[in-house]
Amino acid sequence: MYPLYAQLTSKYPFLQRSRYKYIAIAAVFILFLYTFFHIDRNGLEVSSRLRNPFRAPSSSSTLSNLTAIVSDAASYFTNYPLPSSAFGELGRRTELLTSWIKLSDTLAPSLTPNETATLDSALNAALLASFPFLRNPSLPYTSTDFHTLQQANRAPFTALRHRIRPGTRGIVIPAGKPQFRFAAHLIQNLRAVLNSSLPIQIAYAGDGDLPHEYRAALCGLAADVSALDVLSVFDDRSLQLRDGKAGWAVKPFAALASDFEQVVLLDADVVFAARPEDTVLRTRGYNETGVMLYHDQLVSRNEFLDRAEWWRWELKKAGRTPSEALRKSKVWTEGYAEEGDSGVVVLDKRRLEVLTGLLHVAWQNSREVRDEWTYKMTYGDKESWWFGMELSGVPFAFEEHYGAVLGDKVLIRSGANKRRNGTASVGLKMPKEKVCGFSIAHAGEDGKLLWYNGSLLKNKAVDQKEFTVPEWWMIDAEWMKGTTKADVSCMKGGQVLAVDADALRVMSETVERAKLVDKAFAKLIVKLES
Numbered sequence: 323m324y325p326l327y328a329q330l331t332s333k334y335p336f337l338q339r340s341r342y343k344y345i346a347i348a349a350v351f352i353l354f355l356y357t358f359f360h361i362d363r364n365g366l367e368v369s370s371r372l373r374n375p376f377r378a379p380s381s382s383s384t385l386s387n388l389t390a391i392v393s394d395a396a397s398y399f400t401n402y403p404l405p406s407s408a409f410g411e412l413g414r415r416t417e418l419l420t421s422w423i424k425l426s427d428t429l430a431p432s433l434t435p436n437e438t439a440t441l442d443s444a445l446n447a448a449l450l451a452s453f454p455f456l457r458n459p460s461l462p463y464t465s466t467d468f469h470t471l472q473q474a475n476r477a478p479f480t481a482l483r484h485r486i487r488p489g490t491r492g493i494v495i496p497a498g499k500p501q502f503r504f505a506a507h508l509i510q511n512l513r514a515v516l517n518s519s520l521p522i523q524i525a526y527a528g529d530g531d532l533p534h535e536y537r538a539a540l541c542g543l544a545a546d547v548s549a550l551d552v553l554s555v556f557d558d559r560s561l562q563l564r565d566g567k568a569g570w571a572v573k574p575f576a577a578l579a580s581d582f583e584q585v586v587l588l589d590a591d592v593v594f595a596a597r598p599e600d601t602v603l604r605t606r607g608y609n610e611t612g613v614m615l616y617h618d619q620l621v622s623r624n625e626f627l628d629r630a631e632w633w634r635w636e637l638k639k640a641g642r643t644p645s646e647a648l649r650k651s652k653v654w655t656e657g658y659a660e661e662g663d664s665g666v667v668v669l670d671k672r673r674l675e676v677l678t679g680l681l682h683v684a685w686q687n688s689r690e691v692r693d694e695w696t697y698k699m700t701y702g703d704k705e706s707w708w709f710g711m712e713l714s715g716v717p718f719a720f721e722e723h724y725g726a727v728l729g730d731k732v733l734i735r736s737g738a739n740k741r742r743n744g745t746a747s748v749g750l751k752m753p754k755e756k757v758c759g760f761s762i763a764h765a766g767e768d769g770k771l772l773w774y775n776g777s778l779l780k781n782k783a784v785d786q787k788e789f790t791v792p793e794w795w796m797i798d799a800e801w802m803k804g805t806t807k808a809d810v811s812c813m814k815g816g817q818v819l820a821v822d823a824d825a826l827r828v829m830s831e832t833v834e835r836a837k838l839v840d841k842a843f844a845k846l847i848v849k850l851e852s
Contacts, residue, residue, distance in 0.1 A: 385429060385433065385440075388425060388426070389440055395422075399452055406691045408639075409640075410639025410641075411640070413642070413712075413713025413715070416681060419452065422445060423674060423678070424674060426441055427674075442477055446478060446479050450479070453479075453681050454560050455556045455557050455558075455575075455688055456478040457478055458556075459555075459558065482578065483677070485581045486581055489583060490582045490584070491520060491586070492521040492582040492585070492586070493523070494588070495523070495524055495589075496589075496590070497526060497532060497540070498526060498532050498566035499532060501589075501591070502532070502540070502843075503847055504777050506539070507593075507832065507836040508593070509540065509543045510836060510839055511828075511836075512598070513547075514544070514831075515831045516596070519546075520598060520599055522547045523580055524547065524550065525550045525572065525575075525576030525580070530564065531563075531564070531572075539846060550580060552572055552579045554579075568689070569702070570702040571687040572687075573587060573703050574686075574706070577680060583671055585668070586666070586667075586668050588666055591665075592665050592666060592773055592775055593778060594773045594828075595773060595774075596766065596772060601767075602614060602772075603668065605668075608668050608719060611718050612676045613670070613679070613711055614667070615707055616664075616665065616725075617720055617721055617724040618704065619663075620653075620660070620724040622658060623656065623659070624657045626659040628699070630653075630659075633709065636713060637713065642715060644712075645718075646717075647718055647719060648708075652724065662705050662708050663764070664702075664704040667707055675717075678714065679710055679711045679716035682710035682711075686709070687703055723798055726762070726797035727761070727795060728762075728774050728792045729757055729760065729761065729795070730757065730759060731755055731793075732812070733754070734755065735754070756813060756818075757795060759792055760776050761776035761792065762776070770822050771825045778833050784807070789833045789836065790833075791830050792821065795819050796816045796818055797819070800813060800815040
């Protein structure tokens with residue numbers, strides 16, 4: 323194995339430093355295993371290269387080697403914790419941890435319970451050193467039940483995997499008190515109008531974030547709606563999510579904490595024009611990668627250059643070249659500033675790499691990291707999704723188009739069009755059209771309106787009473803972004819599209835349902851406004 327080690331340290335000189343020694347050794351060991359051994363469903367089998375005349379190592383010796391390396395890595399990760407700026411380096415660690423877990427899963431059928439526990443303990447120690455929020459807070463740290471304490475706090479990632487119910491898929495809506503009204507509207511949109519049968523979980527961060535009476539109201543709106551306290555799963559000491567203080571930051575932890583195997587994560591102010599189970603869970607990109615993401619509006623070209631430089635620097639630190647998805651990105655290739663709209667995120671946690679990539683996304687939204695880097699360099703959580711997956715080597719897919727505008731058709735007159743008559747030119751003001759609104763919209767694979775953000779209100783930032791059913795949208799054209807939230811944004815230079823009849827019906831019916839919900843929950847809503 324020494325030649326492999328020499329090649330690795332030659333290519334990456336920093337690995338020669340003592341603090342990176344174990345990472346280099348571990349990487350070589352993984353390469354060694356996959357070079358000389360064939361791994362299949364029956365466990366570890368010696369390849370034809372080694373069957374004769376050499377004797378294959380036993381699974382116990384392989385286990386001993388793997389356990390020793392993982393234990394050393396756990397010690398190293400604990401002794402040398404990463405600073406909040408180490409996005410790329412954590413991507414390396416995440417990818418390495420994923421490879422160890424996969425190898426452990428392959429060995430599992432041939433291991434005794436004691437061997438499984440030993441390896442599992444080492445893996446969880448390494449994971450906990452990198453992602454301290456994994457520690458399960460459901461039991462007091464002074465618990466005298468050693469077995470329970472060990473399971474909850476020494477094997478938190480294993481416990482997290484065991485939470486996931488095989489074959490399940492569902493919708494997760496993070497909502498605190500400020501999002502209560504919109505979450506109620508969304509439930510009506512999904513259940514009463516679209517007749518979606520997917521179970522719904524309302525995720526919150528402690529009673530102060532969404533008190534019992536508000537949870538009960540939402541859960542009583544429709545069948546199969548439940549509440550999920552994210553802080554019953556994760557340690558809040560490094561997160562500071564409690565009582566809704568962190569806003570967007572709760573979202574990746576909600577996706578992690580959910581026991582759904584396939585998660586459709588929705589902002590509360592989203593409106594769907596078609597059933598999620600018929601659309602976002604069936605996209606080609608999602609089926610190929612297990613991660614479906616959506617683009618933001620294409621604005622701010624050649625602005626926020628420090629952000630672009632930071633992304634590239636951290637990708638280099640992760641030792642990665644841009645993925646196929648990133649090479650198609652106009653933000654990456656043409657200098658725009660806003661990539662992701664995280665109003666809808668679809669995740670397949672059956673895929674281990676998606677689950678571990680989600681750990682990186684969550685880390686970016688932990689308190690110290692978000693305060694010092696994530697929310698300073700970008701706007702909220704929205705870029706952390708693709709960035710965490712990219713740095714961790716996890717494939718993901720973006721929708722084909724960038725965000726569209728949804729709103730009203732507006733006539734504009736710009737410039738003079740000259741008509742030549744042989745001797746003189748007559749200036750004619752030629753009418754053109756643009757679409758203006760307060761919502762960013764997204765198309766499905768059929769080209770029709772699929773979902774939009776901003777709620778059913780015309781402009782939730784200005785007027786909490788005026789509903790709207792927008793009839794026009796424009797996609798793949800030039801954005802004219804409003805300066806403040808009170809200012810309308812427009813798109814020009816493209817084809818003005820009429821919203822299809824089915825989507826109009828869905829929006830109209832959802833508005834009527836929302837008005838009824840507002841009346842039913844009037845007292846709760848008034849309490850929020852006081």
